[in-house]
Amino acid sequence: MLELRDLRKSYQGRAVLHGLTHRFGAGQFVAIMGESGVGKSTLLNIIAGLDSPDSGAVIIDGQSMAGLDDDAATALRRTRMGFVFQAFHVLPHLTLTQNVALPLLLNGGGAEAAAQASAMLAAVGLQGRGDDFPRQLSGGEMQRVAIARALVHRPALVLADEPTGNLDPETADAILALLRRQIKATGATAIMVTHSHAAAAQADQILVLSTLGLDLLS
């Protein structure tokens, strides 16, 4: 479903990704761990097409991302990917339903978008809160909204960078169980970057990124 071929990336002459090759199986939930600064977020951004590698290829369903023009890359992101990035904040001036419906509307969804968003909010335990605004939520509830929005359009690939980074351990556990359930329910392939061993334990497989590449946690 997703293949990385000899990815290389440097910033100001300093190599971050040193020829990374890996194949992610369809429907797998993979956690990526590794030291701060080793390039985990860089890798996710490159997979998302938000940053480009200096060389090498990201291949999604047999199609190289580099072969796509900007419009095609945007369309691929909107239709096939879901993001739980801390930088992708829930929008403060939209209600929860409007926030979650956003990917559907961007993909041309119409009348059913609000109903699907409400159903997704219910799936993350926020039933009846659809008309609330983000400021009325706790951090954990906000993260649930972010997960609902990341999954509402049933993306084939879910990318999450520290999805529970600023939550207490109990809330983090509940959110991750929820993320896992939703990923498995939709059959998505998912990659989650985390520093937390408890979080990583929810994944099917734990990989460690180092200058040597991506290797199974031993």
Ligand SMILES: Nc1ncnc2c1ncn2[C@@H]1O[C@H](COP(=O)(O)OP(=O)(O)OP(=O)(O)O)[C@@H](O)[C@H]1O
């Ligand atoms: N846009 C950029 N310009 C210059 N250097 C960058 C840029 N983005 C990342 N870097 C550098 O690349 C390296 C890897 O950064 P990255 O954010 O991928 O690390 P990380 O593994 O996600 O770390 P953390 O666990 O702290 O989030 C760091 O040394 C960082 O300073």
Ligand SMILES: [Mg+2]
């Ligand atoms: Mg990071």
